[in-house]
Amino acid sequence: MNTTKKLPVAEHSSLIEPTSEYSSEQFEATASTLRDNTSIVIEADSTGLSLNVREIWAYRELLYFLIWRDIKIRYKQTFLGAIWAIIQPLFAMLLFTLFFGKLARMPSDNIPYPVFAYAGLLPWTFFANAVTNSSNSLVGSTSLITKVYFPRVIIPAAAVAAGLLDFGIAFVLLIPMLIYYQITLTWSLLLLPLFILLATLLALGIGLWMSALNVRYRDVRYALPFLVQLWLFASPVIYPSSILPERWKWLLALNPMTGIIEGFRTSLFGKPFDWAVIAVSAAMTLVLLAYSTYVFHRVEDTFADIV
Amino acid sequence: MKPTIRVEHVSKRYRINARQLHNSLRDTVAALVRAPFDQKRNGESTSGNTLWALKDVSFEVTPGEVIGIIGRNGAGKSTLLKILSRITKPTEGRVFLNGRVGSLLEVGTGFHSELTGRENIFLNGAILGMTRQEIERKFDHIVAFAETEAFLDTPVKHYSSGMTVRLAFAVAAHLEPEIMIVDEVLAVGDAAFQKKCLGKMNEISRAGRTVLFVSHDISAVNALCERAILLHEGAVVMSGPVREVSAHYLDRANRLYSPITWTSSPTTPSSEIELKSANTLQGGVATQAIDCREPFTISMQYEARMALRKSRLFIVLRNAKGEILFTTSDYDTLTEGAIDRKAGRFTSKVTIPGDLLKAGSYFATIGADIKNERIIFAENDFIHFDVFESGDDTLAERHKRVGLIAPVLAWQTTEAEMQSPDA
Numbered sequence: 070m071n072t073t074k075k076l077p078v079a080e081h082s083s084l085i086e087p088t089s090e091y092s093s094e095q096f097e098a099t100a101s102t103l104r105d106n107t108s109i110v111i112e113a114d115s116t117g118l119s120l121n122v123r124e125i126w127a128y129r130e131l132l133y134f135l136i137w138r139d140i141k142i143r144y145k146q147t148f149l150g151a152i153w154a155i156i157q158p159l160f161a162m163l164l165f166t167l168f169f170g171k172l173a174r175m176p177s178d179n180i181p182y183p184v185f186a187y188a189g190l191l192p193w194t195f196f197a198n199a200v201t202n203s204s205n206s207l208v209g210s211t212s213l214i215t216k217v218y219f220p221r222v223i224i225p226a227a228a229v230a231a232g233l234l235d236f237g238i239a240f241v242l243l244i245p246m247l248i249y250y251q252i253t254l255t256w257s258l259l260l261l262p263l264f265i266l267l268a269t270l271l272a273l274g275i276g277l278w279m280s281a282l283n284v285r286y287r288d289v290r291y292a293l294p295f296l297v298q299l300w301l302f303a304s305p306v307i308y309p310s311s312i313l314p315e316r317w318k319w320l321l322a323l324n325p326m327t328g329i330i331e332g333f334r335t336s337l338f339g340k341p342f343d344w345a346v347i348a349v350s351a352a353m354t355l356v357l358l359a360y361s362t363y364v365f366h367r368v369e370d371t372f373a374d375i376v
Numbered sequence: 377m378k379p380t381i382r383v384e385h386v387s388k389r390y391r392i393n394a395r396q397l398h399n400s401l402r403d404t405v406a407a408l409v410r411a412p413f414d415q416k417r418n419g420e421s422t423s424g425n426t427l428w429a430l431k432d433v434s435f436e437v438t439p440g441e442v443i444g445i446i447g448r449n450g451a452g453k454s455t456l457l458k459i460l461s462r463i464t465k466p467t468e469g470r471v472f473l474n475g476r477v478g479s480l481l482e483v484g485t486g487f488h489s490e491l492t493g494r495e496n497i498f499l500n501g502a503i504l505g506m507t508r509q510e511i512e513r514k515f516d517h518i519v520a521f522a523e524t525e526a527f528l529d530t531p532v533k534h535y536s537s538g539m540t541v542r543l544a545f546a547v548a549a550h551l552e553p554e555i556m557i558v559d560e561v562l563a564v565g566d567a568a569f570q571k572k573c574l575g576k577m578n579e580i581s582r583a584g585r586t587v588l589f590v591s592h593d594i595s596a597v598n599a600l601c602e603r604a605i606l607l608h609e610g611a612v613v614m615s616g617p618v619r620e621v622s623a624h625y626l627d628r629a630n631r632l633y634s635p636i637t638w639t640s641s642p643t644t645p646s647s648e649i650e651l652k653s654a655n656t657l658q659g660g661v662a663t664q665a666i667d668c669r670e671p672f673t674i675s676m677q678y679e680a681r682m683a684l685r686k687s688r689l690f691i692v693l694r695n696a697k698g699e700i701l702f703t704t705s706d707y708d709t710l711t712e713g714a715i716d717r718k719a720g721r722f723t724s725k726v727t728i729p730g731d732l733l734k735a736g737s738y739f740a741t742i743g744a745d746i747k748n749e750r751i752i753f754a755e756n757d758f759i760h761f762d763v764f765e766s767g768d769d770t771l772a773e774r775h776k777r778v779g780l781i782a783p784v785l786a787w788q789t790t791e792a793e794m795q796s797p798d799a
Binding site: 108109110111112113128130131133134135137138141142145146212213214215216217218219370371373374 | 390458459460461462463464465466467468469470471472473474475477479485486488490491495498499502503504505507508
């Protein structure tokens, strides 16, 4: 190794010029023969739309460990522990039943209001918590982001996925309610996982977008609880979407949570599915997810610099 | 040999001022909608408030090489490391890495205090890029290296800081990357553990892996590296055999250091004494690079808003490991004005003798209190300076001895007068 060689001082225009006897091409060739997958090029331009799915796959165990960590520490040093996962939708259900069911006599598609509300609150609570947690996840992981490399998308994704456990716990309470109100289950129930999946994808879509925005604009932290609150009233949680005249239904369907919550309920209560609404909601969910994945990918390289 | 790291004309620009805050909800909502598309436009519009943390940096590192990156604070070392460890991208230029990068700048990253030692080994391992199988396979080695067997199932929050660092280092050291980045980690842990870490680094390089060692502890760089790169203001100033580069660094230390005067952000108005600024001087010249052999002065400018009895101005000197060397106060020598301090603007100076401090980085906390009553203010680590030993062998030897300071003390030897047996 000739050690005291003077380093070339080049103009910025000659960036592509190789600096030594090894050209870039040769280097990459040796790199790839040396070891699979370990030769890395770090450059300024991010590759735009191309999502490195292979890399995310390579880091799947990290996703698993982050979900596991989130679950593990969630109820540490709490007195009630995982019961908190039930308390939130349970008390919302009791309040809604009292104010909307009893006092306001809100229609509920001939389903007893408590179970109607709870069946709406389950996907809603999961969605709202998943969005909130994932939106704050990147900012809350500053020490990780500024010190280690890994696909950043794993952080908000883990926050969304960890919420599924709470959902599962809260779901358990639904079973005695279904029995108590003598609701007979039908084959429609088999479609229930589809709506849970849609809710997860939607939460991921919003979460990715908001978490990326939150890195730059901490306003998100303040705006989000308020927006989530508004969103609750724009979704058929406390009321059925049948409350709206038929010609305005499309408007409600543009809110992807409409199809998800209605679909969730229909599969529980065995009513006919409103496929048009579900299709619009599913399409909206996928569009949102695609858009936020794009946005996230565009800005993820800058997270460490601005967080 | 083919290089494991090749850095080609890498530059990194930071925009200094963050964008203004959004004051109204309207602005916020507008920003929410606009933001994703703003990114590029902002990146391109170069306002005057940009800082080039790295400017056209190029170098190569071959497998098995241990290379030191030296330079004062702000020279671009950490930016370079962040680019090499893929945390941030260069603004211009490219880096080719031939192998997995593990960096010890992330010691303990992702450690969660509520989780047990065992759980943290798995979590931290995954964060650093190890697979679960890999962690399971190395688990016993990691635990043995960290010497924390007895506390494996104790939450890390009950660990001492030394134990946490040992465990974190142990996980990172077992990553077995082709390229290992080590950043000042040796400033933590006790001497025995440091020795172990150095041993591990040697082992890593002997196994044909590349080690990048970043430090401003020149003697550590000298001891570990064959080659060094000197960074100054984001550019490579010199690259070559470690002795030459570090000698050059120490030699030019004074020139490389543009003198800084630290100024205080206004303390709370209620504070009776407000520190305005402070700096270090040697030979009457403001500098942060102190020759260990010569005395130097810390000078403080401050304003006393009212007359204060028994008020003391004090300095607490810490080294880079956070160990306190001493506390000194103007009250000690009953400096004129210390007992009955009058209102007004003052400059106080204290001179620290030469041949006392060891080579290294130092931080001085400046404060004032009223004796036996209360603290008036304390600016933690307000000023920073580096003490250098300038190269000659006897000096270097003295600075390598154990102990916090390296004073030259007056020894006297007299021949004992033999008692005459006859007398």
